[in-house]
Every structure is written in C-alpha cells, then in structure tokens.
Amino acid sequence: SRYFALIPAAGVGARMSAGCPKQYLPLAGKPMLRHVLDTFAATPEIAHTYVVVSPEDGYIADVLSGASHLFDRISVIYHGGATRHQSVLNGLRAIGGQVGENDWVLVHDAARPGLNGELIGKLVCELRDDPVGGLLALPVVDTLKRGDGERRAQATVSREHLWAAQTPQMFRYALLRRALEQADAVTDEASAIEALGLQPKLVEGSPRNLKVTLPHDVALAELYLKGIA
Ligand code: C5P
Numbered sequence: 001s002r003y004f005a006l007i008p009a010a011g012v013g014a015r016m017s018a019g020c021p022k023q024y025l026p027l028a029g030k031p032m033l034r035h036v037l038d039t040f041a042a043t044p045e046i047a048h049t050y051v052v053v054s055p056e057d058g059y060i061a062d063v064l065s066g067a068s069h070l071f072d073r074i075s076v077i078y079h080g081g082a083t084r085h086q087s088v089l090n091g092l093r094a095i096g097g098q099v100g101e102n103d104w105v106l107v108h109d110a111a112r113p114g115l116n117g118e119l120i121g122k123l124v125c126e127l128r129d130d131p132v133g134g135l136l137a138l139p140v141v142d143t144l145k146r147g148d149g150e151r152r153a154q155a156t157v158s159r160e161h162l163w164a165a166q167t168p169q170m171f172r173y174a175l176l177r178r179a180l181e182q183a184d185a186v187t188d189e190a191s192a193i194e195a196l197g198l199q200p201k202l203v204e205g206s207p208r209n210l211k212v213t214l215p216h217d218v219a220l221a222e223l224y225l226k227g228i229a
Helices: 032-041 060-064 084-094 117-127 173-182 189-194 215-225
Strands: 003-008 046-053 074-078 104-107 134-139 144-147 153-157 163-172 201-204
Touching (some): 003 032, 032 074, 060 074, 084 173, 104 117, 117 134, 117 163, 117 201, 163 173, 163 189, 173 189
Parallel strands (some): 003 104, 046 074, 134 201
Antiparallel strands (some): 104 163, 144 153
C-alpha cells in the first residue's frame, strides 16, 4: 500500500486574530502552510499530498506559485467545510478515485509547521504493519485540574496514561472514511476510530510539532523552525 497526506487548511484562525487565516501567516520566511507542504513534498514515502482549502480561499495559489518542486507533488481541493471534521471528510471523498481502500492516509494540521521528515518516518515505520493505525502524541507533563463553572478546582486528574494528541494521524483510507462518515463532531481522526471500538496506536511525537493556535505560539514555532530551540 501507498502513503498519502491530507492537509485540512480551511480554518479561519479565529483565536489568532490575525489579518489572514493563520495557516498563511509568515513564519521563519515562508507561510505556515508552505512549511508543511515542503516537508511532505520532500518525504519520499509520501506518494502525493492533498490540501483542503475553503472554496473562497484567495491565498493558496500564491503559496504554490513559483514553487515548481511542488507542482506534481501537491493537489488543492477547494472544498473545506464548517469544521475540521467536515473538511477532512470532504477531502477523503474527493480523493476516492486516486487512493486505494488499503492505502494509508496521513491527516496533518496545516497549523503544525514544526513537523519534519524524521517524525513522519517514525510514524510510518511504527504503523506500517499495524492493523488499526495511530497518531503522534505526547505524554502529558502538567498536573491536570478539573474546574467547575466558577473556575474552582474540583479535583486533580491523574496524568498517568494521558497523552496529548498531535498529527499526523495515520489510518487506511476505507477505515478512516467509514469512521468519519459515522462519527459526529470529532476533533481528530483517532476519536472517530475509537468510536468504532478500535484502539489507535500512540507514537511519541515532539514538542516542536506544536499546534499554532494563540499569538504567542508563533514565536515558539519560529524558534523551532529556525533551529534555535
Ligand atoms: O483551529 P484548529 O487549529 O483546531 O484547526 C486545525 C486544522 O484544521 C487547521 O489546519 C485548520 O486550517 C483546519 N480546519 C479546516 N476546516 C475548518 C476548521 C479547521 O480545515 N472548518
């Protein structure tokens, strides 16, 4: 089976309050999404990369123009939905003719520019013979509190066995599509797979693969991308 990447990049980045959707913010010299596309295009295991953007997207053409090394490695699907879940599902439906039922799909957030070939290689290597698939994730390091409506701590939740999910999340095409068709309102692929009664494998990711969500994440992502941290 082959490996494909699917990048949901149709969000508006509301929590970032920037002038453009966050996946297009400049980061260490190029737009955030371009880091992700360059990384997948440079990874030999990946047969092709699909990026899902909003039907009204006015930025992706500029991001790709002049990048001749990306032309035959990346396709754009102008069919983002109202949620990440819907954007991924629209993308899976759109690529049904090009991808086999048993081919692997690596779904990766456009907002995680710190991913590198080494992490992709580790994920692929650990999951290639796995019956279910899995995801990059990090063991939780903080002490966790369950708060009430008044922001009073009610209890401390043990962090033993707790992981923070990252992406890529890697599952076979047919299973992933069925899981997402049946799930309602999931925030990642693994939860849809879990809802089918299957257990995705947790593969240790890296702090450098952080999701850029709030303005201060931008500076941290730049440190990683520039190799300072
Ligand atoms: O907003 P958040 O950081 O959770 O988004 C994660 C990823 O999902 C981002 O790459 C974003 O562009 C994408 N997304 C999408 N369609 C939406 C919402 C988010 O493709 N409707």
